Amino acid sequence: xxxxxxxxxxxYLKKRSGLALGPxxxxxxxxxxxxxxxxxxxxxxxxxxxALRLSREGPMEQAVVEAMTTNETFFFRDRAPFDLFRDVLLxxxxxxxxSTRRLRIWSxxxxxxxxxxxxxxxxxxxxxxxxxxxxxxVGTDLSTEVLEKARxxxxxxxEVQRGLPVQLLVKHFTQVGEQWRIxxxxxxxxxxxxxxxxxxxxxxxxxxxxxxxxxxIYFDAPTKADVLERIAKALTPDxxxxxGAAETVIGLTEALVPDGQHRGLYRQGATHRAAAPQRLAAxx
Amino acid sequence: MRTGLxxxxxxxxxxxxxxxxxxxxxxxxxxxxxxxxxxxxxxxMPSVIVLDWNMPNMDGYEVLRNLRQSPGGxxxxxxxxTTENDVGAIAxxxxxxxxxxxMKPFDREIMMAKLDQVGFAVHRSAHA
Numbered sequence: 001x002x003x004x005x006x007x008x009x010x011x012y013l014k015k016r017s018g019l020a021l022g023p024x025x026x027x028x029x030x031x032x033x034x035x036x037x038x039x040x041x042x043x044x045x046x047x048x049x050x051a052l053r054l055s056r057e058g059p060m061e062q063a064v065v066e067a068m069t070t071n072e073t074f075f076f077r078d079r080a081p082f083d084l085f086r087d088v089l090l091x092x093x094x095x096x097x098x099s100t101r102r103l104r105i106w107s108x109x110x111x112x113x114x115x116x117x118x119x120x121x122x123x124x125x126x127x128x129x130x131x132x133x134x135x136x137x138v139g140t141d142l143s144t145e146v147l148e149k150a151r152x153x154x155x156x157x158x159e160v161q162r163g164l165p166v167q168l169l170v171k172h173f174t175q176v177g178e179q180w181r182i183x184x185x186x187x188x189x190x191x192x193x194x195x196x197x198x199x200x201x202x203x204x205x206x207x208x209x210x211x212x213x214x215x216x217i218y219f220d221a222p223t224k225a226d227v228l229e230r231i232a233k234a235l236t237p238d239x240x241x242x243x244g245a246a247e248t249v250i251g252l253t254e255a256l257v258p259d260g261q262h263r264g265l266y267r268q269g270a271t272h273r274a275a276a277p278q279r280l281a282a283x284x
Numbered sequence: 285m286r287t288g289l290x291x292x293x294x295x296x297x298x299x300x301x302x303x304x305x306x307x308x309x310x311x312x313x314x315x316x317x318x319x320x321x322x323x324x325x326x327x328x329m330p331s332v333i334v335l336d337w338n339m340p341n342m343d344g345y346e347v348l349r350n351l352r353q354s355p356g357g358x359x360x361x362x363x364x365x366t367t368e369n370d371v372g373a374i375a376x377x378x379x380x381x382x383x384x385x386x387m388k389p390f391d392r393e394i395m396m397a398k399l400d401q402v403g404f405a406v407h408r409s410a411h412a
Contacts, residue, residue, distance in 0.1 A: 166385040
């Protein structure tokens with residue numbers, strides 16, 4: 001891959017997906033895009049760049065973006081964000097929404113579904129307190145390919161063993177040949193929609209809890225600030241946002257501020273709240 | 285020092301599991317059958333046992349039953365490790381007192397996830 005090809009790909013990916021690749025990511029680009037070349041019968045990465053320069057929007061363009069932005073994930077990844085959901089966010093939400101009995105959760109980088117399904121399993125554990133409630137989890141991702149897998153809810157034995165306690169495997173999955181299928185009870189709790197975070201997402205509505213983990217790290221600072229500000233707008237006035245361990249709002253925006261008690265947890269900033277039309281007394 | 289015991293009649297599995305546990309700061313012994321494993325446990329209870337099911341003479345269930353009934357035998361975390369990957373086998377192992385279940389083939393990531401699951405801190409940055 002020539003320097004010009006690499007520069008083109010960096011600019012192309014930045015424009016299409018917001019992905020900010022440093023000059024040291026050359027190896028990553030080569031390793032991720034080589035399979036795309038093979039898939040579209042192109043001999044080299046330079047041929048791929050040549051094709052991208054000529055074409056507009058199609059399966060190859062989508063494949064390039066997906067190859068660079070798809071990340072490995074597993075059930076209950078990093079554990080702490082899910083302990084926080086079970087022990088703090090969900091109990092608070094159950095208290096704060098006792099009158100409306102409606103709860104909306106957004107998994108903003110849902111990938112192949114492990115994060116939204118992990119949240120669904122925790123909600124299922126609290127089912128006794130949620131009788132008559134309308135609980136909706138929305139899973140979005142840039143990649144339509146991963147969302148298709150998420151909808152299917154079929155996982156290999158490697159995937160179900162990383163992070164998923166065996167008790168939950170037995171409880172929520174059935175075997176289908178060599179694979180494991182998550183129960184319809186859980187798949188019915190999650191709706192998946194393709195979404196590029198760089199594009200407007202007002203149409204998704206308002207959320208009480210947003211999990212947006214390990215996706216902002218790929219964006220440059222102005223893009224991060226823009227996405228965070230729009231997430232703040234999509235949040236109910238007393239809602240909460242959880243970011244990844246390596247992500248923060250500090251120095252980027254005041255639309256979200258650290259919760260102060262729990263690492264990685266943020267809520268709407270004062271300026272944002274003042275502008276919000278309604279505020280609920282019991283925040284969570 | 286946290287200690288591990290790998291019980292499997294396959295020398296290859298014993299070697300692989302040993303190596304993974306050792307890179308995660310476990311001091312590891314291994315046994316090729318259940319009787320030897322129980323004798324080792326009687327000498328010193330390990331912190332974690334990776335236990336195969338299908339072994340000659342005494343299978344994993346019998347080892348587990350004997351272990352859980354012996355003095356201090358409730359302490360080790362037992363990771364059942366087998367090629368029997370059906371729900372019925374998993375449920376049976378859990379009823380017999382296993383703490384977690386590893387389906388073969390497994391890799392280092394899975395072993396780390398399962399150890400984490402039963403309460404052992406594992407260093408994700410460490411590589412074999």
